[in-house]
Amino acid sequence: MPDAHRPATLIALDWGTSSLRAYLLDDAGGVRDHRESPHGIRALPEGGFPAAFAEAVHGWPEALPVLMSGMIGARSGWREAPYAEIGPQGVGPEELAADLTDIADLTGRPAWIVPGVAARGPSGPDVMRGEETQVVGAGLSGGTVALPGTHSKWVEIREGRIAGFRTSMTGELYAALSRHTILADTLSPPADAAEDAAGFAEGLAAARALEAPGDLLGAFFSIRARALFAELSPGSTGPFLSGLLIGAEIAANAGADSGPVRLIANAALAARYATALTAWGRESQTLPPDIAAAGLHALARAARLTGDAT
Incomplete structure (x- = not known):
């Protein structure tokens, strides 16, 4: 349970194709409040993205930064966010935090979208959006992280960084x-x-x-x-x-x-x-639930959105 005396410092949105999960987080990453909605990017309510966003954050402090990840940053999302390319050294939280997409003009409050991650290999390019944030939330300890689903991702972690990944449909x-x-x-x-x-x-x-x-x-x-x-x-x-x-x-x-x-x-x-x-x-x-919330909290700290850094 989060400490009731810790201040809320971040609103985190895990916004995918078919669902939207919203978290009000304290300065230690504890979940003070949690909401789930069926309003993924392909199931928006009347009023579109602004209406779904307003419903997700309703009643939470307007001054808090909002950090989002997932398909909300896809070409078909609210605003397309770039991909962080995996190079020889991989991709870590620092690169993701440095390339956030500002959408305050769309939300009317401080808000950003986490970039996706792209990899290029002998079989061609591969991409992911949202899974990179879950992997960050998992702690980036070495080894393999698998994210089964519609498009399963197998992510290789080395030295605290995403070193590569493959997608299976x-x-x-x-x-x-x-x-x-x-x-x-x-x-x-x-x-x-x-x-x-x-x-x-x-x-x-x-x-x-x-x-x-x-x-x-x-x-x-x-x-x-x-x-x-x-x-x-x-x-x-x-x-x-x-x-x-x-x-x-x-x-x-x-x-x-x-x-x-x-x-x-x-x-x-x-x-x-x-x-x-x-x-x-x-x-x-x-791994336990709310991994995306933990990842968004870590990235917000790395980007100094919450007034402190890792």
């Missing part, structure tokens, strides 16, 4: 395959937790058995064939697809690092990934 691909392909006629919800777990485990095993990346394409259709020949129960087909996709993601991204993978996700999704990582012989640690 796992969640979005599951939604597309299960709704808009021939598998839509095959997949059924599991009858109970046991059937869910069994189907997921079979999918992980199928992912482990893939000999080449291209084999995944055939493995998708095999779900229909397995169901036709009763090798999969109807209710295990969806979990099987989930296990196949998550397993392939882990095989591609877990790498040789032997340390625990730190997971940032909701409890149900983190549990899925923890189970999958165990199947690959990897340990995991699920």
Whole structure:
């Protein structure tokens, strides 16, 4: 619990595609108040961004700085914020704090947006918005941080800096395959937790058995064939697809690092990934909620928005 005697010094907004989370933080980063809204950038109320913002911060001190991260800074957001490029030395809080985008003219109060992060590698460029702030909130200790979701991110941390990352469209691909392909006629919800777990485990095993990346394409259709020949129960087909996709993601991204993978996700999704990582012989640690708020507080301090610095 935050100390009631500590003054509120920052309003932090984690503003994504489908949701908006607002935090009133004290000078130690404690959460004095917390609000959640469905008004992500693709679900704005009448009045658009200004109305969603006003609702999120209503009643909180107008003099406090507001720091935002996430898709609010995308090209389709309120104002596009730049990307901090990962160079040979990586990207740390100092670079992110130095390149905030001022939007006081839009909000009528002191407010900034955190930049995203861009990486360039042999397979082409990659970008993230919002995850960089969560990673900062996780403490930037060395190793791997995984952020499962619609577009899962696997972030490598070295010497307190983001050294690189890769994106996997796992969640979005599951939604597309299960709704808009021939598998839509095959997949059924599991009858109970046991059937869910069994189907997921079979999918992980199928992912482990893939000999080449291209084999995944055939493995998708095999779900229909397995169901036709009763090798999969109807209710295990969806979990099987989930296990196949998550397993392939882990095989591609877990790498040789032997340390625990730190997971940032909701409890149900983190549990899925923890189970999958165990199947690959990897340990995991699920990080607590409000990681984005902790990251925004750290960046605000680094930018001296709150009158002090780390």
